[in-house]
Amino acid sequence: MASILSSVFFFIIAIGVLITVHEFGHFWVARKVGVKVIRFSVGFGKPLFSWRGANDETEYVIAMLPLGGYVQMLDEREGDVAPEELDRAFNRQSLASRTAIVAAGPIFNFILAIAIYWLILMIGVSGVKPIVGDINEASIAAAGGFQRGDVITHVGDTKTVTWGMAAMALLDHSLGDEMVEVRVLEDGVVSKTRQLDFSTPGLELERKNLLGSLGINIMRPQIPARIGEVTPGGAADKAGIMGGDLLLTVDGELVGDWGKWVHVVRTNAENRLQVELERDGRVMMVDLRPARLSTKEGEIGRIGATVQYPKELFEAFNAVERYGFFAAFNAAVVKTWDMSLLTLRMLGNMVIGKVSVDNLSGPISIAQYAGSSAGMGFVAFAGFLALISISLGVLNLLPIPMLDGGHLFYYLIEWIKGSVVSEATQMMGQRVGIALLALVMIVAFYNDIDRLVG
Structure with a gap:
């Protein structure tokens, strides 16, 4: 029971932070270009708390359902607007201003991810050294020359300090039918190159157990029963x-x-x-x-x-990814970019059937991840926040009506043809968007329930 409450609590914290940052992006840019913001709400449904600042025309709301949020702006399409405030209505703004306001939400999610990665990469992200254990026979790792005791230093051009970094780099390369070179230390000192051929005919990869699918086992030391x-x-x-x-x-x-x-x-x-x-x-x-x-x-x-754990054993298998102030910022930008591309590639491969939709997670799984990462400490929970923030940013940029990306797609059409997309077309697109999002949520919820009872 305590673990369930912990998961729910940290899920609400995580979603609250991510939604607030996302909606603040819309809010901040809208204010900057002169649009009147009527309400800034974190959550949907009945307001639990609401307030206004001194000399502030915006109502700030925390609502009952913490699974979303919105920024309500002055708009002639949603009600009458006083003549003296027409220039502050969203629909009266230039195409560039409207684009900036809509794009700001996802952009702020990416900025949050960069800021989090910047911080935790200066603190140091601990992990297990990528030391290879037993290699399964007749696997692509065996065919590529991997040996027990290899220490993976690079996957392609990506430096891999920990197993987490190595697994993420391997996942990225597994989405393409290509040969990837993996640099390792043999016997701890000699640099060698191994190969993984992801174009191998008949290769079936289980992304949830990618290393096992490749035939690689993690080196697990014998720990005394103390x-x-x-x-x-x-x-x-x-x-x-x-x-x-x-x-x-x-x-x-x-x-x-x-x-x-x-x-x-x-x-x-x-x-x-x-x-x-x-x-x-x-x-x-x-x-x-x-x-x-x-x-x-x-x-x-x-x-x-x-x-x-014996101290010498911990030192032999523990690794820390840590950078200085400026190097950490550069690494944070690169990591955010790489994770964004990986998320996009995963989604694309789901669409074409190369990656199973079983990899979709709904709110139940996300809550479990929130609770477990919080239990591992600040750095783990912050890393989880950054990853979900990137996912939220990427998903919102998809050209699906109802999402920010759908609005941006309409603006692209408007820019090409020189006139606003008709309201009838937008309404039809909205119905399609609702249907697509409902389908995705049904699959995600099904996966959550299946994981719970499976």
Whole structure:
């Protein structure tokens, strides 16, 4: 229950920030070109809070449904306008001014993403070094010469400090039928070039498990089964297990490493386990009964204890992407551009059927991502915000009526033919846009439900 509330809370925070920035773009540019703004609303439906600033003609509103927002401007198409204010009506503005106002929303989303990436790239984004584990036989990674222990340094021209960067670069290249060169360090020192041929006949890629589809496994070190922190009142605490304890055997069998210990705990909910452990050089036995926890994967055991990572192991596998002030800004602009193009390419490949629509996520999945990223800390949540802000910017620029891109498309037609697109055409386009957006939302909601129950 707590995780659901956390996800909902951070989802509302994320959507609130993104919508406010998007609508502020429209609002700010409208004010700058002299258009009267009647209302600035974050959310739809019944207003929860509303106010006006001193000498401010705009009403600011926070509404009940936080899944959108709008900026209401003075417009003759929506009501009578006093003669003395006609020059402040949106529909009376020049084509350039109207274009700037409409485009400002998505542009501000991209600006927000750049600002976030700039900040977190100066703070430093931690990740796992891209060290290759076992290579699956008869895979394109095996055909390309990949070996266990390779450290991926570049995918194409993209530098890859962490697995996250490597996976994103591989995803980008996987959308094209091309050969990509991957530079690696062999034995940690010798630079070599491997190849991945995405034009291989019959190649089927699962984007949710791209590395696995390529035949690449992440190097996973053996972590000693040593207890880190113990949750007060949990099963481990009740059994007398303490931080720093090294787990030796369970029911007479060697534990070996943390992965095996986790498997034993998860598969023995409410079963009594005899655990042999070492504490300060002394060996002792404790009785442990893992608590039962219900998850979407089923019921599992849980003891309320974390692992203690050896410092040398952390240093060997941890990597940080960090830049100075100016270099971070340049990297943030490049990252925002690359992510925007990747989003656009993914959408394009969905349209032609090359990428499954299963990759679409609705509000439920986004809320889960918001909660999980917030649980990982500020940098992870900020990165999530930047990514969603880019997605919002790209989606709003698509030439679909009802979206900003649809209005911009009408303005392009107006510029070409020299007159405003007829109201009848716009209304027809609006109905088509509503139908398309409804279809996308239905698919996204279906995917969300399928992930929950699947």
